[in-house]
Amino acid sequence: MENGDVPLFRADIEEAGYEPGHPIVQDVTLTVHSGERVGLLGPNGAGKSTLMKGMLGQLPHWKGKIAWHDEVEKSSKGSLMSSRIAYIPEHPILYERMTLWEHLVLAAAAGGIPEEVFRERAEKLLRRFRLFASKHEYPFKFSKGMQQKTMLIIGFLLQPELYLVDEPFIGLDPGAVMELLDALEEERSRGAAVLLTTHVLDSAERLCDRFVLVHNGGVAASGTLEDIRNIAKCGAEARLFDCFHKLTYLDEEQP
Amino acid sequence: MMPKSITDEFRPNRYQPIPMFLERVLANWKASWKIWRMVMDWATWLYILLPGLFIFGGMYRDLLRDPPEGLDRSFLVLIYISLGLLQLIGKYRTFAEPGDGLFLHRHARWNKGKILSGFVYGFLMRLSVSALLVAIAAPLLLQIFKLTSGYLVILILYCSISGYAWILLKDRLSQLRQGWGRSLVLICSYIVFIIVFVLLAEYGQESTAVLGSAIIPMAAVAAWLMWLRHRMQGTFLHEIATENALYAAKVKWILKEAMDKKPTPMLRRPMLFPRSQPLLKHRDDTSRLLDSWFKSALRRVDLYYPMLYFASIGIAAVSLPPLLLAVLVWLALPMLVMLMLQRQWSKWLTEPYIALFNWRIEMLEQAANKVRVWGALPTMILWAIVIGVKIGLAYGGASWFAVAAAPIAGYFWLQFVNEIFASIKVFRQD
Numbered sequence: 183m184e185n186g187d188v189p190l191f192r193a194d195i196e197e198a199g200y201e202p203g204h205p206i207v208q209d210v211t212l213t214v215h216s217g218e219r220v221g222l223l224g225p226n227g228a229g230k231s232t233l234m235k236g237m238l239g240q241l242p243h244w245k246g247k248i249a250w251h252d253e254v255e256k257s258s259k260g261s262l263m264s265s266r267i268a269y270i271p272e273h274p275i276l277y278e279r280m281t282l283w284e285h286l287v288l289a290a291a292a293g294g295i296p297e298e299v300f301r302e303r304a305e306k307l308l309r310r311f312r313l314f315a316s317k318h319e320y321p322f323k324f325s326k327g328m329q330q331k332t333m334l335i336i337g338f339l340l341q342p343e344l345y346l347v348d349e350p351f352i353g354l355d356p357g358a359v360m361e362l363l364d365a366l367e368e369e370r371s372r373g374a375a376v377l378l379t380t381h382v383l384d385s386a387e388r389l390c391d392r393f394v395l396v397h398n399g400g401v402a403a404s405g406t407l408e409d410i411r412n413i414a415k416c417g418a419e420a421r422l423f424d425c426f427h428k429l430t431y432l433d434e435e436q437p
Numbered sequence: 438m439m440p441k442s443i444t445d446e447f448r449p450n451r452y453q454p455i456p457m458f459l460e461r462v463l464a465n466w467k468a469s470w471k472i473w474r475m476v477m478d479w480a481t482w483l484y485i486l487l488p489g490l491f492i493f494g495g496m497y498r499d500l501l502r503d504p505p506e507g508l509d510r511s512f513l514v515l516i517y518i519s520l521g522l523l524q525l526i527g528k529y530r531t532f533a534e535p536g537d538g539l540f541l542h543r544h545a546r547w548n549k550g551k552i553l554s555g556f557v558y559g560f561l562m563r564l565s566v567s568a569l570l571v572a573i574a575a576p577l578l579l580q581i582f583k584l585t586s587g588y589l590v591i592l593i594l595y596c597s598i599s600g601y602a603w604i605l606l607k608d609r610l611s612q613l614r615q616g617w618g619r620s621l622v623l624i625c626s627y628i629v630f631i632i633v634f635v636l637l638a639e640y641g642q643e644s645t646a647v648l649g650s651a652i653i654p655m656a657a658v659a660a661w662l663m664w665l666r667h668r669m670q671g672t673f674l675h676e677i678a679t680e681n682a683l684y685a686a687k688v689k690w691i692l693k694e695a696m697d698k699k700p701t702p703m704l705r706r707p708m709l710f711p712r713s714q715p716l717l718k719h720r721d722d723t724s725r726l727l728d729s730w731f732k733s734a735l736r737r738v739d740l741y742y743p744m745l746y747f748a749s750i751g752i753a754a755v756s757l758p759p760l761l762l763a764v765l766v767w768l769a770l771p772m773l774v775m776l777m778l779q780r781q782w783s784k785w786l787t788e789p790y791i792a793l794f795n796w797r798i799e800m801l802e803q804a805a806n807k808v809r810v811w812g813a814l815p816t817m818i819l820w821a822i823v824i825g826v827k828i829g830l831a832y833g834g835a836s837w838f839a840v841a842a843a844p845i846a847g848y849f850w851l852q853f854v855n856e857i858f859a860s861i862k863v864f865r866q867d
Contacts, residue, residue, distance in 0.1 A: 265795050277790040278701050279736040283713035284729060285790070291725035292794030318713045319705045 188216040188251075190344060190375050195246040198236035202243050206232040207399045212377075214344065219366065219376040221386040223422075224396035225430045230379040231272065233396065234348055238269055265293055268337035272348040272379075274329035276321045282308075282332055283317045286339055293340045300339070307335045310361050327353040338365055345369065347378040351385055363389055387422040397430050452541070454550020461532035462558060472688060497577075504581050513582060513642070514635060516574055520592075521634040523566055524600030525627055528683065529608040529666070531555040533676035542673055549667075556663055560601045567596035588645050592638065595648050598655045603630055605662035612675050616703060702736075709735055723803045726796075730785060730808060740781055747774060748816040755820045760827055767820050767847075771813050771854050778812040779805070779858070802859070810855050814848065821847040 192213045197205035207229040214220050224230045235241050237248060250266065276285065283304070290300040308314040311331040316324070321332045330353045337345060345366075351359055366376055366389060380386050386393070393410055395403040403413040407422060414425035477486065500508075531551050541547045571578075571593050578584045610622050641648025666672075710716065710732055717728040734740045751770050755763045782805055785791060825840030 269793065275789045275793055277733070277788055279707070279733045280729065280790075281707060281710075281713045284732065287713075287715075287719070287725055288729045288791070289794065291722040291729070292796055294722055294797075297719060318711060320702050320707065322702060323705045 190214050190216050190218075191248070191250045193237055193246065193248040195233070195236060195244075195248070198232060198241050198244045198246070200232075200242060205243070205399065207236065207396070210396070210401055212394060214375045214377055216343070216375055217370050217373050218392060219370060219378070219390045221390035221393045222377060222379040222396060223381075223383070223386060223393055223426060224379075224402075226381075228396045228430075229399045230396050231348055234269075234346055234377070234379060237346065238267075265340075266343045268340045268342040268345050270333045270337045270345065270347045270350060272352065274321075274326075274333045276329060276332065278320065278322045280320070281318045282313060282321045285321060285332065285336060289336045289339055293342075295339070303339050303341070304335075307338050307365075310365065311335055311358060325353075327355060327358065330354055331358055334362060334365075338369070341369070341372070341374070343374055345374060345376045345378070347376060349380055350378055351380060351382040359385065383421075383423045383426055393422070395426065395429055402429050452547075454547050455554055458532060458551060458554035458558070461534070465532060469687060501576055501580055508581065510582060510642070513578075514639065516578070517635045517638040518631065520567065520570055520596050520638070521631045523570060524563065524596060524603050524634070525630065527559070527563060527566075527600055527604040528679055529555060529559050529604045530679060530683070531676045533673060533680060535677055538673060538677075552667055556666075559604055560597065563600040563604070564593070564597040567600060568593050571596070584642065585645070588642065588648070591641070591645050591649050591652070595638065595641070595652055595655075598652050598659060599630075599634060602655050602659035602662060605659060605666060608675075608679075609662060609665065609669075611679075612669070612672065707736055722797075723800050723807075726800065726804050727807055727811075730782065730804070731811075733785065734781070734812075743777060744774070744812075744816065747777065748819060751816060751820050752823055755823050756827065760831055763827060764824060767824050768850060770820060771817055771847075771851055774813040774816055775809045775854060775858055778809050782808045806855060806859055809858060810851050813851055817847040817851055818844040 193211070195207060195210040195212075197209075198207045199205040210233060212220075212233075222230050222233065232241065236244055236246075250264075280288065286300070286304045290297075290304075295303070305314070308317055311334060313328065313331055313335065316328070321329055324332065330350075334350065337347070350362060354362065363385070369376070376389075378386075378390070387407065392406055393404065394401055395410065403410050403425075405413070407425075408418075410416075410422065410425045410429075411418065411420050414420070414428045416425045416428060532555070533551065537547075571589055575589060578589060579586065606626065607623065610626060611619060614622055637648060637651050641651070715728050716731050716735075717724050719725050719728065754770065755767045757763075758766065786796075786801070821843035822840060825837075825843040828839035828843070829837035
């Protein structure tokens with residue numbers, strides 16, 4: 183069986199939001215396979231980040247089922263939060279009083295990574311994302327881009343089965359974006375799946391195998407680029423950007 | 438019928454530097470008043486402030502009517518120090534707001550108006566606070582110390598101008614230096630300012646002309662600093678930081694019970710373990726987690742200060758009472774220390790970065806046990822040594838052996854108390 187044929191998890195979300203009676207996301211079904219890279223796209227306020235937070239069990243109001251494919255019997259509702267995932271949030275989450283190296287040590291402790299493996303992976307990633315020289319500094323004092331790289335390094339260090347990545351390209355310089363794309367490609371070949379939200383459609387088009395377009399809290403379109411072109415009634419050469427524009431902006435009535 | 442359209446406000450004159458500065462000053466004082474009103478409700482006035490004013494007024498009146506024999510001119514130094522300290526807390530303000538960076542900050546006219554308005558405001562504030570304090574002290578200064586009203590007028594001017602020169606100097610030093618260098622320079626400047634201020638004020642009692650003539654070079658220094666400040670470029674972020682710091686200082690003591698203020702690091706690298714060296718050997722994942730906790734705790738003043746205070750109070754609690762009571766206190770104190778440590782540990786686990794990971798319950802339980810025992814051990818040993826010394830002093834001879842034995846007994850007692858903690862469900866991680 184190929185990587186992309188093995189279902190990893192399935193989420194059936196009836197509704198999710200921050201207040202009861204005011205769902206941000208409704209009736210969304212999402213399946214991600216091993217080794218697959220799925221782009222969760224949508225305009226500002228469409229509900230992408232809410233959907234991701236819902237899958238992590240971080241939302242106060244949530245109805246639906248979510249389960250790892252191999253654990254479906256024992257957990258039909260809940261979240262994906264486990265040592266099987268790495269969540270890379272849009273806004274870096276860091277601890278003020280730990281150096282970059284100590285952040286990695288703590289992540290390795292949580293992930294149960296043996297010391298030799300940890301050292302090898304950490305040093306490789308630090309060099310890859312050009313943060314080796316800053317490893318004994320507080321990431322809290324880093325620039326936004328360096329903090330984002332820190333979060334990526336932590337995510338890649340864990341080598342999970344699934345990456346949940348929220349707006350990974352924001353704040354990264356072009357070199358770091360290239361390294362990120364390469365690292366994700368390597369992780370795909372290892373069998374890891376990636377679910378990412380982004381507004382950078384060019385990179386998403388290059389990176390993702392499949393797209394889920396969220397609009398007004400629901401799924402407006404999903405599938406491969408070709409499927410999206412068909413749904414949006416765009417030509418065979420149309421870019422994801424054009425399809426996105428057509429599906430989200432042109433069908434909206436102006437006030 | 439169509440509803441009458443509402444015309445959006447268009448008042449471009451509002452955005453002239455001086456009217457806008459005045460608007461912001463007014464808003465600032467309104468906000469300050471609101472904050473004070475939160476604290477000073479009718480009950481505070483009735484039970485604390487009015488009785489306080491009444492008592493203070495009565496004491497002041499008694500002091501004027503019947504001054505104590507020892508009240509001589511050396512007391513004036515205290516008044517001068519108070520006046521000097523009052524100048525130290527001042528800051529040069531421009532009431533800049535982050536939004537100014539979008540448009541207003543680009544216009545030289547706006548910047549000039551803002552800076553000049555800040556000069557006027559700064560001087561008027563110095564003049565007001567100095568005059569207020571001198572006015573309160575005036576009956577004492579005139580009646581008891583027989584100073585002249587002319588001297589008081591000169592004193593007000595001296596305070597205002599020296600205070601004004603000081604706030605401009607502080608503003609400049611804050612912008613020219615960073616980190617520890619800035620703190621060091623500012624502390625040295627505080628000390629020099631207070632010494633010079635008090636000496637000149639004291640010397641001026643004998644000769645008003647001396648104090649009056651001291652004002653001239655201070656005014657010249659202030660004018661020179663104003664000129665430098667006016668020419669200085671790239672001060673916008675500093676102005677925003679000043680305003681933010683003043684606002685935080687204004688509200689933090691009111692909100693201190695409602696929210697914890699977590700200090701953030703000033704330096705890029707930690708001073709303790711600067712190369713991320715482990716404090717504990719990384720034998721397993723639990724020891725890695727513990728290592729992170731202990732190093733974080735040692736780097737965070739807000740976490741270990743309460744422990745230092747408690748250790749000091751504990752030393753007093755075991756050294757002052759009779760031996761038997763001291764031993765009982767010594768045995769009871771670790772429970773409080775462990776409660777404090779448990780609270781800090783639990784709170785640390787909810788830090789967003791730590792909570793990002795899915796921690797294994799057995800790992801958290803093992804770590805919590807060690808946090809309580811190892812965290813409490815230094816204070817327990819310290820108190821044990823005090824107990825040992827007490828025993829040695831009370832019985833002499835071989836009983837001095839207690840200085841070595843008590844810490845060992847303390848360790849086992851800690852383990853025992855910790856087992857009780859671990860068996861209580863609320864302290865478990867499940």
